[in-house]
Amino acid sequence: MSTFKAPKGTYDLTPPDSATFLAVREAxxxxxxxxxxxxxxxxxxxNVELFARGVGESTDIVTKEMYTLTTKGGDELALRPEGxxxxxxxxxxxxxxxxxxxxVKLWYSGSYYRYERPQKGRYRHFSQIGxxxxxxxxxxxxAExxxxxxxAYRSLGLRDFRILLNSLGDSECRPAYRxxxxxxxxxxxxxxxxxxRIDINPLRVLDDKRPDVQKQLVDAPLLRDHLCDACRAYHAEVRALLTAQGVAFEDDAKLVRGLDYYTRTTFEFVHDGLGSQxxxxxGGRYDGLSEMIGGPALPSVGWALGVDRTVLALEAEGVTLDIPPATSVYxxxxxxxxxxxxxxxxxxLRRAGVATDLAYGGRSVKAAMKGAHRSGARFTLVAGERDLAEGVVQLKDMESGAQEPVALAAVTDTLRSRLG
Structure with a gap:
């Protein structure tokens, strides 16, 4: 056994579970x-300053959760906590x-890092599609x-998730609410x-998950009651577009999420089968972020979906993805x-696009056939000296058990036909 283990709060993706993560990312x-x-x-x-300016110096992400380092050249860097x-x-x-x-429409996939207390559904290293x-x-x-x-969630078979929706207003109406x-x-x-936090970013208090704090926030003023006409109209159109497409959502007047850059539309996908996490x-709209990091005015909107969390949601609903075996022929x-x-x-066969593996290591027929079963292969090819002398290999259907000789020259065409 290795002396080393994965760092606390992280995980390794290994077969066969890794196939599910890949399928979720693709979906x-x-x-x-x-x-x-x-x-x-x-x-x-x-650069550390990119996240300090953009994510917000008052957020837990910047103040408590970022992994930071100083290079030999003196640069202050941070492992990315978000995308x-x-x-x-x-x-x-x-x-x-x-x-x-x-x-500019972009999507990305990668690992992100936050130093926080590890628990199910919350890791120090996690994967997202954004x-x-x-x-x-x-x-x-x-709305798009x-x-x-x-x-994407529905294509995976998820049904028990909810969409929470809110508007955080803009620079015109948020100051009075603040x-x-x-x-x-x-x-x-x-x-x-x-x-x-009240002086730095009071909206962050609304995001506090502690029950004793939430209990005191029951009568807190709501941003929706302070929206300017432009923000109110904008939010109404987002809601109307979603409704027209049959997308169900719940208005959540206290939804602010954990980042400072959001303006107007903010939303969250939640799955009640995951407990507290x-x-x-x-995601949401972040119209002022470009200026915060030194760029021109570029109103923008985006989201990030957790691959790890989505896998847990599938497990909570008992959804098993139909993942084809990695090997079709052995x-x-x-x-x-x-x-x-x-x-x-x-x-x-591989050049022809057929997923194929070989029994390596000179194993016995019995051991090799066990390997074929474990691989999930639909067919096996077995050949000995007599078969080769006749110019054939034995093609065995692993489901029916039927076996027949196939000419060496016809193996690729035969298997491509039978595998569809």
Whole structure:
């Protein structure tokens, strides 16, 4: 056994479970590809200041959860705790917003890191699929992204998730609400750290999950009652577009999520089968983030969906994905000559797109056939010296047990036909 183990709060993806994660990633990304979103990949670490400015210096992510490091050259870096700031930074650096085709529509997949107390559904290393529509203010974009996530979850067979929806207003209407909320919060019995948040970002207090805090927030002023006419109309159109497409949602007036950059539309996908860590994904509009990190005005909207959380949601609903076996054909050579010949047959089948494996290591027929069963192969190819002398291999159907000789020259065509 190895001396080393995976760091606390992390996990390894190993077969066969890793096949489920790959299938979930593919399903979450599939709707984006056909909606005009191009793939982007950014570094696993960025300048600390990018997240401090964008995510917010008052957030738990920046103050408590970021993994930071100082390079030998003195640069202050952080492992990325979320994807939006990195994607927007890359968009600005590459000048994608200058190509004249707004919005810039991007999707990404990767690992993210937050130092927090590990528990089921919450890890220090986690995987997400994300999507961003950068450079356009349009309620149809907000609705599109929510619709695409809804389609992705349903394509996996998930049914018991809910969409929570809210508007956080903008620079016109949020200041008055901020003042009203601060006045309310200052009259509550809160600990010192929470009181500091009242002055820095009072909306963050609404996101506090502690029952004793939530109990005091029952009568807190709501942002929806302070929205300006423009924000109210914008939110109404998002709701109308979703309703027209049959997407069910729940209005949640206290939904603020954990990042400072959100404006107007904010949403969250939750699954009640996951207990306290019920969020499986979420996002919203972030019209001012570009300016926060030194770019031009680029109103944008996006989301991130947790791959780990989605897998847990599937387990909670008892949904098993139909994942084809990694191997369709398994070749079993009987002797050195057969090993050489079947090695060539395996290579030819792979070139033809047939998932094929070979019994390596000179195992006995019995051990090799056990390997064939474990691989999940639909067919096996068995060949010995007599078979080769006749120019054939034995093709065995692993479901029916039927076996028949097939000419070596016809193996690829025969298997492609039978595998469809």
């Amino acid at each position: 979450l990304a599939a709707p984006l590809r056909i909606a005009g979103y191009g793939y982007i990949e950014t570094p696993g670490f960025e 939006t700031a990195s994607v927007l930074r890359a968009t600005l650096e590459a000048g994608l917003h200058k190509a004249g085709n707004l919005p 999507a961003e529509a950068i450079g356009t203010e349009d309620p149809a974009l907000d 992204l929510i619709l695409l996530a809804d389609q 003042t009203a909320l601060q006045d309310f919060l200052r009259g509550l019995d809160l600990d010192e750290e929470t009181r500091r 019920s969020a499986v994904g979420g 070749a079993v050579p009987l002797g050195e000559q057969a090993r050489t010949v079947l090695f060539g047959v395996v290579a030819e």
